[in-house]
Amino acid sequence: MTTILTGPKGGGKTTYLAAAIPLLRERGMTVAGYLSERVMAGADVEGYDLSDLRTGERLRLLRRASCPEGETVGQFAVDPAGFAAAGRIIARSRPTELFVLDELGRLELSGRGVWPAAGPILMEKGRNVLVVIREGLLDQYLALFSAAGGPAVSVVRLPASKDPEILVRAVAENRN
Numbered sequence: 001m002t003t004i005l006t007g008p009k010g011g012g013k014t015t016y017l018a019a020a021i022p023l024l025r026e027r028g029m030t031v032a033g034y035l036s037e038r039v040m041a042g043a044d045v046e047g048y049d050l051s052d053l054r055t056g057e058r059l060r061l062l063r064r065a066s067c068p069e070g071e072t073v074g075q076f077a078v079d080p081a082g083f084a085a086a087g088r089i090i091a092r093s094r095p096t097e098l099f100v101l102d103e104l105g106r107l108e109l110s111g112r113g114v115w116p117a118a119g120p121i122l123m124e125k126g127r128n129v130l131v132v133i134r135e136g137l138l139d140q141y142l143a144l145f146s147a148a149g150g151p152a153v154s155v156v157r158l159p160a161s162k163d164p165e166i167l168v169r170a171v172a173e174n175r176n
Contacts, residue, residue, distance in 0.1 A: 002122060002129045002151050002173040005167060006138045007158025013132050014102055020164035021053065024098060024171060033100030033130075034089050036061060050082050052089055053100055073107050083113065090117040095127055098171065103132035109140055123150040124163070128175055132160045 007013045024031050035051045037058070049065035050079055058080050061082035062073055071078040093099045099121065107113035121127055122145070129151075138155070145153055156170045 002131060002145070002153045002165075003171050003174050004138065004141070004153060004155045005130065005132045005158065006135045006155060009134050009136070011158050012162065013134075013158055016158055016162055016167065017100065017102060017130075017132060019162075020167040020171075021100070022099075023164055024170045027168065027172065029171075030094075030097045031100060031173075032089070032097045033102070034086060035100070035102045035172060036132075037078070037096050039063075047076055050086055051083070054089070054092075055084075061086070070125075071107075071112070073105065073113070077112075086114045087117040090114060090121060093121060097128055098128045098175075101129065101131045103134065104141060105134065105137065109137065109144070123148050125151045127151065130171055140144075 005013055005017060013096070014037060019034055019070055021031055031124045032054045034053055035053050039049055041045045045064070048061045050059045050061040052058075059082050060079045062076035062078060065077035067100075073114045074079060075088065101114070101122075102119055104115070106120070108115040108118070121125070124127060142153065156167055159166050
């Protein structure tokens with residue numbers, strides 16, 4: 001089953017998810033995948049790093065660029081090595097793990113970004129996946145999963161309390 005964590009842009013979805021991961025592991029779940037962690041320059045978002053949940057390795061994913069060469073995501077330039085690393089993390093995932101994918105965005109809706117690697121896993125029935133999707137894109141992804149005949153989906157909205165137990169219980173209930 002796929003569990004979607006959703007909330008507003010900048011609402012703390014990744015921070016909330018990071019707090020839930022140790023609790024998921026304490027309950028005996030093998031957790032793999034990655035987080036997209038914000039990189040700050042003072043009060044400004046400089047970009048995002050990919051944090052591998054299996055190895056702890058942190059890699060550059062997106063950076064703010066005034067004149068980027070190549071592909072961009074909003075105001076950020078894509079680091080091809082970061083997206084390649086995301087693809088490798090996705091490719092080595094196992095059906096017995098809870099696979100965490102933080103996050104799917106506009107780039108993936110267009111079939112780019114991590115979608116070529118993640119799409120088949122997200123559509124695979126019997127796979128336990130926890131994916132982060134910004135609330136403004138949620139309806140489009142739900143329609144995509146439904147049209148593709150994907151697995152059952154459960155949506156968890158970022159709770160005001162930010163209590164990670166809420167997410168942990170939802171994931172436990174949704175395990176195949």
